[in-house]
Amino acid sequence: MSTVFIAFQANEDSRPIVEAILADNPAAVLDEQPAMVKINAEGKLVIRRESIEERVGRPFNLQELQVNLITISGHLDEDDDTFTLAWKN
Secondary structure, three states: OOEEEEEEEOOOOOHHHHHHHHHHOOOOEEEEOOOEEEEEEEOEEEEEHHHHHHHHOOOOOHHHHHHOEEEEEOEEEEOOOEEEEEOOO
């Protein structure tokens, strides 16, 4: 299987997003750098709008991820409720 990842700027806006991703993807691995946080996962990484909303305490549009997004690796499949990275074979 191949690794996918997503990286965000390391700031307070990204913190609840990262917490939600790690909660929804227990096999994911957090890599903290001085200016960014990167989340690696084997095969697939799913980001759920609802999980982020629980942590930020307000409605959250997944397009807001892009404000602090640095880079991604994997094929992106996106709808109103999920943002999924995976390698398609």
